[in-house]
Amino acid sequence: MKGLLKIYRNYMVTALLIFLLILVVNFTAFMGYAFYHLEKDGEYSAGKIFFRNVADEILERDGDAWKLSAQGVQFVESNQSRFLMLLSEEGEILYSWNLPKELAKTYSLSDVASFSRWYLMDYPVYVWSTEDGLLVAGKEKGSVARYNMVYSMQDLTTLMNAIPLFLLWNLFLFLLILLFLGRRFYRSLLPVSNGIEDLTRGKAIHLNAKGALKDLVEKLNQTSRLLQKQRKEIERRDNARTEWISGVSHDIRTPLSVIMGYADSLESDESLPAESQRQAGMIKEQSLKIKKLIEDLNLTSRLTYQMQPLRKQTYRPSAFIRKILTSYLNQMEEEKYQLLLEIDPRLESCQARGDVSLLERAVENLLNNSISHNPQGCRIWINATRKEERFQIQIRDDGVGIPGEVYRFIQGETNDPGKVHVMGLHLAKQIVVSCGGNFRICPDLHTIEMELPISD
C-alpha cells in the first residue's frame, strides 16, 4: 500500500536524520570541549591571552632602567620563555632579558609587522603593546609544536574522563528527540484514532491530515463515505419496505370492511339456516384475525425501522394493569378462563413513562395468546411487582405453554421461529424494548416477564 510505504520511508529518513544529528552534535561538542581545554591550558603556559593579561605587569621601573617584576619572573618561568624584550616606538630595544645575540638589533616597522604574526627568526613570540613600548616574549624555537603534543595527551585523558558525561548527554538528547517525535506522531495519529472510533459508532467522518498520514486518512474518509452511502441505501430500502407494508395493510382494510360487514349481517340474518349463520360468523371471526394481523404487521415493521413515533406519557403501572384486566373481565363471556391479579402494594405509588396504548397492546397480545392457544380454558396469573427502579409484569398460565422454537426465537437464539407464527409475541417484545424495558420468556415456557423503568 502506498500510504504505508510512505510512512515506512518517512520513518527511515527520520531515523537517518536523528543519527546524523547526533553525530553532528557529538562532533561539535567534542570540538568545543577540546578547543576550550586547549585554550584554557594554554593560558597557563603559552597562551596569548594570558600574556596579554599580564603584559603590563611583567616589567617594573628601576630608576632609568626596567627589571622583571615578581609577576614577570613567575610568567617567565611558567611560560617557559626563552627571552623578553621591550621595544621603543622607534624599534630600539629598551630592555631585554636573556635575548639571543642574533636578535639584538633595531627593528623596523616591517620587522614588527612580520614577527607579530608569531615568529621572530623562528622563535615563537607573543607581542603586546604596553605603556612603555612593545613587549615581546619569545619561546624556544620549535617549542610550540612539541608543546602542543604534550597538551593533546592531556586533553585525551580529560576527554576520557568526559566520556560518561558525553554518553549521558547523548542519552538525554536521544530521549528528548524520541519524546518529541513520539508526541508529534501521537498527535498526528490522534484524529485518525478518533475517526476510527467514530466510524465504529456509525458516525460520518471527514479527517484532514498532511504528510505521511494523508493517504491513510483519505482511505478512512473514503470508507466513511462508503458506509454512509450504504446506510442511506439501507435506510431508503427500509423506508420503502415499511411504506409498502403500510400501504398494503391500508389497502386491505377497505375490502376487509366489506367482508366483515356482510359476514356480520349474514350472521345476524334470521332468515338464513342456522348453519349458514354460523359459517358467516366464522368468516367474521377470521376477518377480525386478519385485521389484527395486519395491524400487528404494520406496527412491527414500523417499530423495527424506528418509524413509529412513541407518544410517551406518565402513567401509573398499577392502574394501567387494572384497566387492561378489567376490560378483559368485562368483555369475557366465558368462565373457562380465570384471570388472577396480584399487585405489589409498593407499586401503587409509582409512576412510569411510556406509550400507554402500545404497552396495552403488548399486554393484550400476551393475554390473547394465553387465551387463544388454550381453547379448553386455563388460569392466567398476572403479577406486578416493584423492583427498585423498575417494575415487572409477569404473565403466567397453566395452559399448553410456549413452543420451544418460539422461546428460542424471542430470546434471540435463532432467527427462525419455525412454522408457528410469533407476531403477537414479537410485537410485544418490540414495544417493551422501545419503551426502555426488558422482555423475556422464562425457561418454564409458561411465564413471560416484562420489566419497565419507573420514572420517579
Place this chain on the structure above:
Amino acid sequence: MKDLYESRILLVDDQPELCRMVMEILKKAGYKNTRCVYNLKEARNILNTALPDLWLLDVNLPDGDGFTFLQELRAVSGCPVLFLSARDQDADRLLGLGLGADDYITKPFLPRELVLRVANVLKRTYQPFVQKEEQTKIHLGEKTVDFAGGTVEQAGKETALTAKELLILQKLADNRGNIVTFDALCETLWGDNYYGYENTLMVHIRRLREKIEENPSSPRYLLTVRGLGYKLAK
C-alpha cells in the same frame, strides 16, 4: 327533526362496494335518509346546497383528503362529522379528532360498532332538540335511586345521597354489569391526582352500601371485585 332515524347521513368514500355496504347497514339499523358521493367535488357541491345532518368521511379520496375537506366544512358548518378511514395511525386519528371530527372509526369495523357510534354522535348533537331521555332512575331490587333528586327511595321512604356517593353510583350505573376500577372511580371523584384516596373511596362505598343494599355486609348490587374495583350488578 322528529326522530334521529330521520337524520340525513352522507357518506363520502371512493369505494362503491363499501358505500353500498355502509348504506345497507345504516338502513337496516333504521336510518332512512342515507346517500353517498364518491369524491370531494361532489361533496363540495353538497356543501353549497343542502347540508346533511351527519357526514361519514373517508380520508383518502381520489381528489384530495378528508382532513382538508373537514376544514372547509368547519368553515361553514358545525354539523357532526365521523371519519371512516383505513388509516389507523394514532397520528391520523389525533389529527382528525383535532380538526373537530366527532369520531374516528378505522376500517375494518364491525357493523354494530358503526351503528353505535353513529347513534352516539347523533344523540349527542341532536338529542336536546328531540327529547330528553336521560336515565335518571335505576332500580336496585326494592330500592330506586333517583339521580336527579339524589335520593334512594324504598317504600316511600327517602334517604339522601352525598355528592360523592352520587358520583360513584352514577359512574357504576353508567357501566352497569361491568367492573369499574378503583382508579377510574377515584379519578371521577378527585381528578387526576387521586393517589392516596383509595381508602377514602372504601369509606364512601361502605356508606353507599348502607344506603342502597338490603344487607350491607353481604352486598347484592354493589360488588367488590378483589384487586380491581367495583361493579354494579344488573
